[in-house]
Each structure stands twice: as C-alpha cells, then as structure tokens.
Amino acid sequence: MSLPHALLTSLVERPSSSGYDLARRFDSSIGFFWRASHQQIYRELARMEKAGWVASDEAPGHTRKRVYRCLPAGRRELVRWTAEGGSPPVVRDALLVRMRAAAALGSPDLSGALEAQLRERLTQHEAALMSYREIEARDFTSERRSAESEAQAEAERMRHVILRAGIRFEESGRDWSREALAALDARDPHDAHDPLDALDALDA
Amino acid sequence: MSLPHALLTSLVERPSSSGYDLARRFDSSIGFFWRASHQQIYRELARMEKAGWVASDEAPGHTRKRVYRCLPAGRRELVRWTAEGGSPPVVRDALLVRMRAAAALGSPDLSGALEAQLRERLTQHEAALMSYREIEARDFTSERRSAESEAQAEAERMRHVILRAGIRFEESGRDWSREALAALDARDPHDAHDPLDALDALDA
DNA sequence: CTCCGGTATGCAACCAGTTGCATACCGGAG
DNA sequence: CTCCGGTATGCAACTGGTTGCATACCGGAG
CATH class of the missing domain: 1.20.120 (Four Helix Bundle (Hemerythrin (Met), subunit A))
Known part of the structure; x- marks a missing residue:
C-alpha cells in the first residue's frame, strides 16, 4: 500500500497543500506512476491525520479548505517505507x-x-x-x-x-x-x- | 473487470478444466499479464456459473474436483467483451x-x-x-x-x-x-x- | 439576480483483490 | 499406520480502489 507514502512525498516536496492540490498534482507528476482519485486522497489524508503522520489547518478566509503538512512521525514513516523492499508491480493488461x-x-x-x-x-x-x-x-x-x-x-x-x-x-x-x-x-x-x-x- | 473473461478464454482454449487447473495455468501463461489467486478464481467460477456462462460437472472418481466448460452464453459474452474497448491499464510502481x-x-x-x-x-x-x-x-x-x-x-x-x-x-x-x-x-x-x-x- | 463552471470536501455503497484459515482426499515415505 | 506433501476446494474478513452522489463557496457572464 503506497498511497499514503506517495501523499507524504508530495507533502514533503510542497508543504501546506490541500487535498485538492494533492489530487491535481497526482493528475500530473506523481500520477504518471501512481493514480488516485480525490475521494481516495481525502480518505487517506483523514487516516494519516489520525495516525499522527500529518496535521491540518484551516486555510485563511472562510472556505472549507484545509491545508496539510507532514509531521516528524510521517517523515520517519516515509524513510522507513522507502528503505523497505516490496514485490514488483503486477502487470494487468x-x-x-x-x-x-x-x-x-x-x-x-x-x-x-x-x-x-x-x-x-x-x-x-x-x-x-x-x-x-x-x-x-x-x-x-x-x-x-x-x-x-x-x-x-x-x-x-x-x-x-x-x-x-x-x-x-x-x-x-x-x-x-x-x-x-x-x-x-x-x-x-x-x-x-x-x-x-x-x-x-x-x-x- | 477482465478476470471472468480471462477465465472464459482459458476454458475455450482448454475445456474441462478445474479451478485448480485454471489457477495453475494462470501462474504460467496467462498469469504473465493477468494474475489471480485461486480464491479469486473459485469465487469467479461460481459467479460465472450462476450467470450461465459456464457449467461444471463432478470429475470421475470420488474426489471434490469439478471440471468446467464454457457455455454458448459465455462464448457470446467473451466475443462481446473482446470487441469492446477499455481504458489503458494503470501503472502503479x-x-x-x-x-x-x-x-x-x-x-x-x-x-x-x-x-x-x-x-x-x-x-x-x-x-x-x-x-x-x-x-x-x-x-x-x-x-x-x-x-x-x-x-x-x-x-x-x-x-x-x-x-x-x-x-x-x-x-x-x-x-x-x-x-x-x-x-x-x-x-x-x-x-x-x-x-x-x-x-x-x-x-x- | 441567477445560473454556471471551477474550487473544495466529503459520505455511502460497491467491487476487486489479498490474507488467513479450514477442509478433504490421496499416495508414498518412514 | 501415521504423518506429510501435493491436489483440490472453499469461507470469512479485510483493504484498496471505483462510482455516484451531495454539499458548499466563489466569481463572472448573461
């Protein structure tokens, strides 16, 4: 399962991103090798916040927008996961x-x-x-x-x-x-x- | 969703195969581009039988083995699906x-x-x-x-x-x-x- | 002023795929 | 005779991913 780690990576690259930002970036750069829908991303962000990997704040102005940042625990988890091996991706065509x-x-x-x-x-x-x-x-x-x-x-x-x-x-x-x-x-x-x-x- | 169609293909290629046979063949030939575990295959065969695409008979001898064959409806479905287009496979590495x-x-x-x-x-x-x-x-x-x-x-x-x-x-x-x-x-x-x-x- | 399209978030249901476990039968090695 | 490994089937629980829908706010065009 690498979606949370892809999100952590994205947040390390550019902190203070909203779920929407991340979804758009997944449609361009990271999305070339790891696709995710916005629903998946929102759900995963909520999980990650519960796990203490990221934290969120309300964006300025009275919008519903929330911006996320990676916490030290998230960074540690990302390092751990990156070093860990994994099975090669399954081909399904x-x-x-x-x-x-x-x-x-x-x-x-x-x-x-x-x-x-x-x-x-x-x-x-x-x-x-x-x-x-x-x-x-x-x-x-x-x-x-x-x-x-x-x-x-x-x-x-x-x-x-x-x-x-x-x-x-x-x-x-x-x-x-x-x-x-x-x-x-x-x-x-x-x-x-x-x-x-x-x-x-x-x-x- | 192409697993049932991969199974139908396998049954057209070699009729009278058991779930176990199909699972083993998925580990060699078809498995190169479409992986499936045996549990998935058994479940899918049950669904396909319910849908009238395949039929099964008990194998000779008193084993639990069941052999499947593709019914005309299954063949028709396979033709339909083969002609139909589909989105390119997602890359996830x-x-x-x-x-x-x-x-x-x-x-x-x-x-x-x-x-x-x-x-x-x-x-x-x-x-x-x-x-x-x-x-x-x-x-x-x-x-x-x-x-x-x-x-x-x-x-x-x-x-x-x-x-x-x-x-x-x-x-x-x-x-x-x-x-x-x-x-x-x-x-x-x-x-x-x-x-x-x-x-x-x-x-x- | 109202509708529309873009920004932004989220729920609920469903389907596909994985994991772990349980069962049963058979033949051969010890 | 018993245990073991290979053949053969299957359930149950869970996770990941998709789909469809709902909501809300904003700014500009008409």
Missing part, C-alpha cells in the same frame, strides 16, 4: 487478454476491433511520450544544472531517472503497438486490395 | 514512488536501499526475459509454422504478438534498471574506493 481471447475464439471479425484498440493505444503512447520528452527537454538539459548544490543535483538526477522510466515504458509500448498492428495487417489485409499495404507491414 | 520520496527527503542513506531494490528488479527482469525468450524460441520459430491451417497460423501469430509484449516490457524494464543503477552509482560512489567501479557504471 486487458488488451492482451482480449488478444488471447480472439486467438482462442478464432473469429476473424474480432481483428478489426482489436486493430482499432491497438491504434488507440498507439496514439496514447505517442502522446504520453511527447509530453514526457517535453518535460525532459525543459527540466533536465545539462545546462540547467550548473549553479546547484550537490544535494539539489542529487534530487534532480533522481527525478530524471524516474522520468526516464516513463519514457522507456511509453517507447516500448509504442514500438510493441506498431509491431502488433503490422502482425495483424499481415494476416488480415481486410481492405488491402492495394499491394502497397504489404510493404507497409514489412518496414514497420 | 511503488519503486518509483520510493525514488521520488528519496529525492524529496534528500537523505543519502536511502540510496543504498534503493540500489539494492534496483538490483533485485534488474535480476527479475532478466529472469523473466530469459524465460520468455525460451518460449519464443521453442514455440515461435518459423519452421514450426508450415503444416498448419490458416486459422491456426492466425492464432499462433496472435499468441506470438502477446509474448512480444512481455519481451519488450521486460527489456525496457531491464534497460531502465541498468540506467538507474548507473545514475545512482555516478552520484553516490559510497564504497567505490576502487576506481574500477566507475568503469562498471560506464559500460552498463
């Missing part, structure tokens, strides 16, 4: 199950649907990849790292490595999607009266 | 959260623990990759596909594409692990009194 189902069923009418799903997957990978590459170009080009302390540079390098995981993941997803589409095209040239289609499949 | 936590905490004592976790991850990827490559060499070399019907060849190609997903995933995980280890070594040569360690990092 319904598209692969669908492909296997199509293979087992042996009905050729399904390949059209699978092709569509693969194309969608491909564009998703390409979009994610492009956004990651933009972040990399913006935040992790060598010039930006001159006037920093060693500790800052360390953290920067770590964050870059994390981003690289995302980039590699999307690249391999993109490459596989293309390979899969080529394989489907090769066996099922359903509206490929044009002989050029075969060539497309070859050089992909 | 605690190791990346841990790295981000280490970066935020800025405590250098954590990098040793992270290095150990990365090395473990690396060997896992290498092991998985090796086993996938063995399967690929055994089942999907070009010679094996000569005396087959077109439908069989189609299914074979599909299964190969699925395996390729696993291979690419493990390759990119392996490559990233190496990259991450090199990055950690570069910044934190904690017991690298030996200058050779720097070389190790370079050619990884």
Whole structure:
C-alpha cells in the first residue's frame, strides 16, 4: 500500500497543500506512476491525520479548505517505507487478454476491433511520450544544472531517472503497438486490395 | 473487470478444466499479464456459473474436483467483451514512488536501499526475459509454422504478438534498471574506493 | 439576480483483490 | 499406520480502489 507514502512525498516536496492540490498534482507528476482519485486522497489524508503522520489547518478566509503538512512521525514513516523492499508491480493488461481471447475464439471479425484498440493505444503512447520528452527537454538539459548544490543535483538526477522510466515504458509500448498492428495487417489485409499495404507491414 | 473473461478464454482454449487447473495455468501463461489467486478464481467460477456462462460437472472418481466448460452464453459474452474497448491499464510502481520520496527527503542513506531494490528488479527482469525468450524460441520459430491451417497460423501469430509484449516490457524494464543503477552509482560512489567501479557504471 | 463552471470536501455503497484459515482426499515415505 | 506433501476446494474478513452522489463557496457572464 503506497498511497499514503506517495501523499507524504508530495507533502514533503510542497508543504501546506490541500487535498485538492494533492489530487491535481497526482493528475500530473506523481500520477504518471501512481493514480488516485480525490475521494481516495481525502480518505487517506483523514487516516494519516489520525495516525499522527500529518496535521491540518484551516486555510485563511472562510472556505472549507484545509491545508496539510507532514509531521516528524510521517517523515520517519516515509524513510522507513522507502528503505523497505516490496514485490514488483503486477502487470494487468486487458488488451492482451482480449488478444488471447480472439486467438482462442478464432473469429476473424474480432481483428478489426482489436486493430482499432491497438491504434488507440498507439496514439496514447505517442502522446504520453511527447509530453514526457517535453518535460525532459525543459527540466533536465545539462545546462540547467550548473549553479546547484550537490544535494539539489542529487534530487534532480533522481527525478530524471524516474522520468526516464516513463519514457522507456511509453517507447516500448509504442514500438510493441506498431509491431502488433503490422502482425495483424499481415494476416488480415481486410481492405488491402492495394499491394502497397504489404510493404507497409514489412518496414514497420 | 477482465478476470471472468480471462477465465472464459482459458476454458475455450482448454475445456474441462478445474479451478485448480485454471489457477495453475494462470501462474504460467496467462498469469504473465493477468494474475489471480485461486480464491479469486473459485469465487469467479461460481459467479460465472450462476450467470450461465459456464457449467461444471463432478470429475470421475470420488474426489471434490469439478471440471468446467464454457457455455454458448459465455462464448457470446467473451466475443462481446473482446470487441469492446477499455481504458489503458494503470501503472502503479511503488519503486518509483520510493525514488521520488528519496529525492524529496534528500537523505543519502536511502540510496543504498534503493540500489539494492534496483538490483533485485534488474535480476527479475532478466529472469523473466530469459524465460520468455525460451518460449519464443521453442514455440515461435518459423519452421514450426508450415503444416498448419490458416486459422491456426492466425492464432499462433496472435499468441506470438502477446509474448512480444512481455519481451519488450521486460527489456525496457531491464534497460531502465541498468540506467538507474548507473545514475545512482555516478552520484553516490559510497564504497567505490576502487576506481574500477566507475568503469562498471560506464559500460552498463 | 441567477445560473454556471471551477474550487473544495466529503459520505455511502460497491467491487476487486489479498490474507488467513479450514477442509478433504490421496499416495508414498518412514 | 501415521504423518506429510501435493491436489483440490472453499469461507470469512479485510483493504484498496471505483462510482455516484451531495454539499458548499466563489466569481463572472448573461
């Protein structure tokens, strides 16, 4: 269970965040490798407050907004958890199950649907990849790292490595999607009266 | 929710399987991209039987063993679900959260623990990759596909594409692990009194 | 002034997945 | 004969995650 620890991390990075802030940040940075809905986040924050890991104060003005900060106990827990090992993440991809189902069923009418799903997957990978590459170009080009302390540079390098995981993941997803589409095209040239289609499949 | 459909697929591939058989097969083939415990499988089989997707008979001999088969309604459901789209799988990797936590905490004592976790991850990827490559060499070399019907060849190609997903995933995980280890070594040569360690990092 | 969209929080119900345990039958080793 | 490990099934409790809904406050457009 790492959601509370992801939240603690987020609070260490930027103290005095509200549940809403955290939810939005989960939609961008941390959300790339750990998703959470706002309900989950609010619930978890309440639990963490009860456990003494975080504390909250009402935001100035008469809103309902509450801002949280990480307490020493929370920090200690985060250190403990970070050092502790864990089992590798489970892979669960319904598209692969669908492909296997199509293979087992042996009905050729399904390949059209699978092709569509693969194309969608491909564009998703390409979009994610492009956004990651933009972040990399913006935040992790060598010039930006001159006037920093060693500790800052360390953290920067770590964050870059994390981003690289995302980039590699999307690249391999993109490459596989293309390979899969080529394989489907090769066996099922359903509206490929044009002989050029075969060539497309070859050089992909 | 794809567990019932993964089970239906498994039953279409090999009818007259018991819950135990299915659980074991999930530990090998399908389990590479969809894990399930035996309790989950038994519960799901009971639900599916209630829904009229599968039927079961007692196995010969006086054991408690029950063997399941897929009913036409189950097959129809599987076709329907395969054609239907779905959102891409969520990525949730605690190791990346841990790295981000280490970066935020800025405590250098954590990098040793992270290095150990990365090395473990690396060997896992290498092991998985090796086993996938063995399967690929055994089942999907070009010679094996000569005396087959077109439908069989189609299914074979599909299964190969699925395996390729696993291979690419493990390759990119392996490559990233190496990259991450090199990055950690570069910044934190904690017991690298030996200058050779720097070389190790370079050619990884 | 009122409605709307964005900010902000939260409850309740449900579903999926995990963990721990219990049961039973079988065959072989000791 | 008994114990043990492998086959085989299942219940119960719990945790994590999703979905749907409700509430409230604010500022700007109409």
